[in-house]
Amino acid sequence: MIFPLAIKSLRNRRFTAGLTVLSIALSVALLLGVERIRQESRETFASSVSGTDLIVGARSSPVHLLLSSVFRIGNATNNVSWESYRRVAALPEVAWTIPLSLGDSHRGFHVLGTTQDYFDHYRFGRDRKLELAQGERFADADGAVLGAEVAAALGYRLGQQIVIAHGSGDVAFALHKDHPFHVVGILGRTGTPVDRAIHVSLEGMDAVHMSESAEAGGDPLAAAMRNARQRQMQSAGRDDHDRDHDQDRHGAGANETPKRTITAFLVGLKSRGGALFLQRQVNESREEPLTAILPGATLLEVWDIVAGAEKTLIAISALVVVMGLAGMLIALLTGLSERRREMAVLRAVGARPWHVFALLLGEAAFLTLLGIALGIAALYVGLGTGQAWLEQRLGLFIALRWPSVTEFGLMMLVAVSGVLIGLIPAYRIYRLSLADGMTIRI
Amino acid sequence: MLRGPSGSGKSTLLSLLAGVLKAQSGSVRVLGHELGALAGAARDRFRADHIGVIFQMFNLIPYLSVQENVCLPCAFSSRRRDRCEQSGTSVREVAARLLDHLDMGGEDMLRRQVTELSVGQQQRVAAARSLMGAPELVLADEPTSSLDADRRAAFLELLFRECARERATLIFVSHDLTLAPLFDRAVEFADLNRFAGSSPVTAIHREAR
Numbered sequence: 001m002i003f004p005l006a007i008k009s010l011r012n013r014r015f016t017a018g019l020t021v022l023s024i025a026l027s028v029a030l031l032l033g034v035e036r037i038r039q040e041s042r043e044t045f046a047s048s049v050s051g052t053d054l055i056v057g058a059r060s061s062p063v064h065l066l067l068s069s070v071f072r073i074g075n076a077t078n079n080v081s082w083e084s085y086r087r088v089a090a091l092p093e094v095a096w097t098i099p100l101s102l103g104d105s106h107r108g109f110h111v112l113g114t115t116q117d118y119f120d121h122y123r124f125g126r127d128r129k130l131e132l133a134q135g136e137r138f139a140d141a142d143g144a145v146l147g148a149e150v151a152a153a154l155g156y157r158l159g160q161q162i163v164i165a166h167g168s169g170d171v172a173f174a175l176h177k178d179h180p181f182h183v184v185g186i187l188g189r190t191g192t193p194v195d196r197a198i199h200v201s202l203e204g205m206d207a208v209h210m211s212e213s214a215e216a217g218g219d220p221l222a223a224a225m226r227n228a229r230q231r232q233m234q235s236a237g238r239d240d241h242d243r244d245h246d247q248d249r250h251g252a253g254a255n256e257t258p259k260r261t262i263t264a265f266l267v268g269l270k271s272r273g274g275a276l277f278l279q280r281q282v283n284e285s286r287e288e289p290l291t292a293i294l295p296g297a298t299l300l301e302v303w304d305i306v307a308g309a310e311k312t313l314i315a316i317s318a319l320v321v322v323m324g325l326a327g328m329l330i331a332l333l334t335g336l337s338e339r340r341r342e343m344a345v346l347r348a349v350g351a352r353p354w355h356v357f358a359l360l361l362g363e364a365a366f367l368t369l370l371g372i373a374l375g376i377a378a379l380y381v382g383l384g385t386g387q388a389w390l391e392q393r394l395g396l397f398i399a400l401r402w403p404s405v406t407e408f409g410l411m412m413l414v415a416v417s418g419v420l421i422g423l424i425p426a427y428r429i430y431r432l433s434l435a436d437g438m439t440i441r442i
Numbered sequence: 443m444l445r446g447p448s449g450s451g452k453s454t455l456l457s458l459l460a461g462v463l464k465a466q467s468g469s470v471r472v473l474g475h476e477l478g479a480l481a482g483a484a485r486d487r488f489r490a491d492h493i494g495v496i497f498q499m500f501n502l503i504p505y506l507s508v509q510e511n512v513c514l515p516c517a518f519s520s521r522r523r524d525r526c527e528q529s530g531t532s533v534r535e536v537a538a539r540l541l542d543h544l545d546m547g548g549e550d551m552l553r554r555q556v557t558e559l560s561v562g563q564q565q566r567v568a569a570a571r572s573l574m575g576a577p578e579l580v581l582a583d584e585p586t587s588s589l590d591a592d593r594r595a596a597f598l599e600l601l602f603r604e605c606a607r608e609r610a611t612l613i614f615v616s617h618d619l620t621l622a623p624l625f626d627r628a629v630e631f632a633d634l635n636r637f638a639g640s641s642p643v644t645a646i647h648r649e650a651r
Contacts, residue, residue, distance in 0.1 A: 005506075012505030341500045347462060348497070349571065350490025350518030352483055437462035 024371025051123020364422020446631025494572025522575025
């Protein structure tokens with residue numbers, strides 16, 4: 001009985017009520033959006049390394065190795081020699097390895113040099129394999145396989161010729177024009193950094209850098225940069241197998257296999273139980289300073305680092321919800337004085353004081369629930385339209401799924417808070433109504 | 443009719459009769475019920491079941507239609523709802539009939555927003571509402587003071603006729619002496635107060651007509 005009355009009363013004040021609902025809806029959408037992006041980014045990260053037991057790279061901090069090798073955030077400081085890679089790959093506990101060679105880019109997308117093992121052994125999500133949406137794997141030094149997002153963003157099709165550039169980021173310095181690649185395959189969407197990579201064979205990578213060093217004399221800028229880097233290495237007293245360095249030494253000899261280096265490699269073990277043992281073995285290897293990490297454990301470290309920022313974001317959006325609810329409280333309270341005569345009329349026609357109480361509480365509950373419902377709708381509309389942008393800009397693939405338990409919890413929390421806040425004007429009008437009775441005060 | 447100057451306590455008396463206020467001393471008996479002995483909720487129910495109220499102005503809930511305003515008492519009192527339905531008709535039909543009797547008939551009128559009505563029309567809607575479900579007692583607190591003289595008489599005539607038809611006792615408070623001759627009985631508020639100490643209020647119960 002009282003609830004329809006509350007709705008009709010709100011409809012009468014639809015402008016104020018509408019604004020209140022809007023502010024609650026936006027704040028709820030923000031809160032749920034932040035929570036959703038937090039969850040999805042964690043899932044994207046976890047999904048990317050779900051099938052990998054160990055990641056091995058040159059000596060560096062575990063977090064840095066994980067971020068640079070798998071998520072392409074930051075650049076690897078040093079490389080791993082091909083010999084070290086072969087040595088680890090040959091260990092009896094190792095089931096498979098995937099070499100990763102990074103450092104080049106094409107129009108802002110990272111180019112990843114790897115082998116056929118990548119397509120055979122890389123797993124993401126729940127043990128899913130990479131699948132080609134179109135075309136085939138690269139078979140020679142010219143072939144390139146595009147991640148789904150690369151193909152979509154650049155509008156590339158099979159057969160497209162691409163030229164890669166040294167360095168990463170949107171502004172690359174030297175273009176490797178002498179060795180163009182051809183798109184031979186396009187991968188299906190994975191929701192991992194794979195979507196944003198261009199995959200070529202290690203032979204292709206070698207060829208690019210070989211031709212680059214051959215023409216080095218004609219490209220003073222590239223040569224100067226290489227020399228500068230070389231000097232840096234030497235002055236630091238390092239005897240690293242830097243790629244450019246190697247190629248300056250060996251690249252000129254056409255028949256000689258260049259001394260290859262890679263950025264890092266992924267390792268799959270025959271049994272996961274051996275991971276810790278192998279990690280120690282690699283970390284203590286004498287031949288070359290290497291770092292092996294357990295991706296799951298290192299990911300937890302990453303989350304520890306960002307936990308503070310996450311909490312701050314959640315806290316801010318929670319505060320915005322509080323503001324939205326406070327707006328509702330103000331709207332309801334300011335309406336009270338002019339509604340005292342309405343309450344007197346209701347009392348005169350037989351409403352008990354608790355009816356009046358319930359009327360105000362019902363209005364608060366209705367505003368809150370409508371705000372939450374609209375907020376959820378806004379979130380899904382926003383995610384639906386912003387999905388492409390988020391993936392392009394942040395590499396976040398946000399699936400449109402049903403709300404999680406946490407999100408339901410948050411919504412319940414907002415609903416309960418809204419009703420609790422509604423108790424304030426409800427109690428006030430209850431007191432006023434008891435005092436006024438049927439007397440109409442204006 | 444209960445006549446007295448403003449500020450003499452007429453509205454307080456009506457609140458006592460309606461059971462909204464509780465007498466601090468003495469007793470209030472209405473329709474054979476000792477209101478002082480009833481708890482707050484019971485007095486509310488008693489009012490909802492037995493009493494219709496008309497105010498001086500602002501009688502109506504602004505966000506409800508004419509029909510919804512008239513039907514309101516039946517939402518708070520099952521007794522009055524049952525009475526409406528006893529006659530074999532729905533609450534809405536009773537509302538329509540009452541409005542028709544008060545010269546406020548018509549489908550169009552039922553659905554009007556009350557804010558679109560003139561003051562005189564609003565008072566007639568309030569009168570129809572107070573009579574819904576045939577309450578025994580109708581309390582009217584200066585319902586005509588916001589009307590001009592012509593419409594005052596017309597309104598009273600309609601109110602009398604409907605109270606008679608619904609067999610309801612009308613207690614009408616006003617400061618307007620000129621209305622006194624129209625009523626079966628007119629009591630000066632000052633005279634009532636002279637009985638203070640005995641039981642002045644019961645004196646008017648069931649006799650005000």
